Amino acid sequence: MSRRPARGKAKGAGRGGARRGVRLPDEDAELDRRFEGRAVLEKLLLASGTLADPDDVKEAFQDAVKQGAPASVVIQALWEDEPRFENPKAAKALFSNLLGLYDLVAAGEAPDLAQPAPVERVKKVKAPPPEPFSGEPTDEFVESAWRFLDDHPKERERLGHAFENRQDALLSWLDASGLSDGAFGLARSLLADVFAMAELGGHKVGTVSEVTVEGATQASLPEAFAKWIDEGFFEAEEHEAEPLPKDEAERGRKLASQAAAAMWLGRA
Numbered sequence: 433m434s435r436r437p438a439r440g441k442a443k444g445a446g447r448g449g450a451r452r453g454v455r456l457p458d459e460d461a462e463l464d465r466r467f468e469g470r471a472v473l474e475k476l477l478l479a480s481g482t483l484a485d486p487d488d489v490k491e492a493f494q495d496a497v498k499q500g501a502p503a504s505v506v507i508q509a510l511w512e513d514e515p516r517f518e519n520p521k522a523a524k525a526l527f528s529n530l531l532g533l534y535d536l537v538a539a540g541e542a543p544d545l546a547q548p549a550p551v552e553r554v555k556k557v558k559a560p561p562p563e564p565f566s567g568e569p570t571d572e573f574v575e576s577a578w579r580f581l582d583d584h585p586k587e588r589e590r591l592g593h594a595f596e597n598r599q600d601a602l603l604s605w606l607d608a609s610g611l612s613d614g615a616f617g618l619a620r621s622l623l624a625d626v627f628a629m630a631e632l633g634g635h636k637v638g639t640v641s642e643v644t645v646e647g648a649t650q651a652s653l654p655e656a657f658a659k660w661i662d663e664g665f666f667e668a669e670e671h672e673a674e675p676l677p678k679d680e681a682e683r684g685r686k687l688a689s690q691a692a693a694a695m696w697l698g699r700a
Contacts, residue, residue: 479518622692652693
């Protein structure tokens with residue numbers, strides 16, 4: 433599951449693509465590989481959620497052709513997460529234009545895209561609230577909850593205030609653990625995420641005392657929430673500019689998981 437919408441320009445051939453993989457439409461007779469111009473492609477790219485523009489795509493296609501890589505290598509790298517399409521027709525139009533541009537590049541006939549054309553701003557379709565769950569949350573629920581929180585900052589802020597107000601004792605326990613500022617800040621943020629997701633799932637999270645969190649074990653934490661915390665600390669360890677030291681990441685992951693388990697056990 434993805435963490436934040438850190439989308440960027442198109443990546444070159446041979447580099448990793450979307451985490452879950454972008455599925456191209458069936459390349460059968462119904463798929464018209466036709467490039468309709470910069471303005472059309474730019475609008476389709478923007479609507480799909482990537483920040484890559486036609487110039488980025490053309491450059492990446494040129495690199496792919498030189499390396500003998502297929503168009504799919506570049507296309508899958510356009511999104512950190514799954515692309516968003518208003519309908520199947522929009523998806524087909526985008527992939528048709530991308531494949532058409534690739535064919536032109538491969539044939540040495542790529543058009544000059546240096547001058548950007550005016551692009552109509554496309555209204556972003558915000559993610560709907562996730563469906564409440566019974567039992568334990570699934571990976572799919574966590575993904576949909578993150579999308580909702582990312583698209584609705586006011587709701588994220590409201591739930592963040594609720595977390596701060598209700599979990600003062602839990603945060604005091606975490607603060608007294610001796611974690612570095614970086615590990616503490618990340619653990620606090622991930623715990624707020626878990627709190628918000630549980631609330632969105634229809635489970636009211638009660639106040640957790642320091643005694644309760646001391647008695648909690650990581651085994652009580654649902655797997656989907658445990659993955660969310662693990663990924664957060666893994667990404668912190670892999671951060672290019674300021675990586676979190678491995679020992680601090682491991683301690684932070686353990687304490688955050690224990691605290692999250694205590695919140696989960698304290699839900700209504």
